[in-house]
Amino acid sequence: MSGDTRTTKKLHKNRISRRTFMKTASMAAGALCLGGCAEMQNSSSTPPPVISKPEGIAVNDIHSQLNSTFVHEVLKPASVEVCRLIIQKACDQGRVISVAGGRHSMGGQQFADGALLMDTRSLNRVLDFDRNQGVLNVEAGI
Numbered sequence: 001m002s003g004d005t006r007t008t009k010k011l012h013k014n015r016i017s018r019r020t021f022m023k024t025a026s027m028a029a030g031a032l033c034l035g036g037c038a039e040m041q042n043s044s045s046t047p048p049p050v051i052s053k054p055e056g057i058a059v060n061d062i063h064s065q066l067n068s069t070f071v072h073e074v075l076k077p078a079s080v081e082v083c084r085l086i087i088q089k090a091c092d093q094g095r096v097i098s099v100a101g102g103r104h105s106m107g108g109q110q111f112a113d114g115a116l117l118m119d120t121r122s123l124n125r126v127l128d129f130d131r132n133q134g135v136l137n138v139e140a141g142i
């Protein structure tokens, strides 16, 4: 017998039949399915995690939308006097204050969880214009 014929016979001997392959594959699939079903049974006996609904008003920056925060209240003062009242209210309630205008900043520093958010966009008046010096005096939310 030539060397080539011996190698071919050896290869045929080591090769598994189609029937053996199908049987082994279906057994493996069955075992995987049983494992998966057991896992599903285990998970159904575990109560689902309780995700509490966040309280407050959702705010975010307008560009990245990466700074979602729940503030307690959004207040829009239109005068310095109302700003003072808001600060007093925050002190009385023991709350932090955050200040935001157009919300273009993407750093998240304009919001705080549970804060009284002072939205300064209503503070939009021009207070004074010095033509000689070229100085414009405006409110903080303009």
Ligand SMILES: Cc1cc2nc3c(=O)[nH]c(=O)nc-3n(C[C@H](O)[C@H](O)[C@H](O)COP(=O)(O)OP(=O)(O)OC[C@H]3O[C@@H](n4cnc5c(N)ncnc54)[C@H](O)[C@@H]3O)c2cc1C
Residues within 6 Å of the ligand: 063, 098, 099, 100, 101, 102, 103, 104, 105, 106, 109, 110, 111, 120, 140, 141
């Ligand atoms: C895409 C992009 C491009 C930009 N390009 C430029 C640019 O070319 N030049 C430039 O100068 N800037 C640029 N900026 C920065 C942006 O314009 C500044 O962050 C701007 O000051 C935001 O103003 P705002 O009213 O939206 O303030 P917010 O984003 O609401 O707040 C910004 C910060 O100011 C504070 N703040 C807001 N209002 C008041 C207020 N009335 N009193 C006290 N504190 C206040 C907030 O607490 C916060 O810390 C860019 C930003 C983005 C996202």
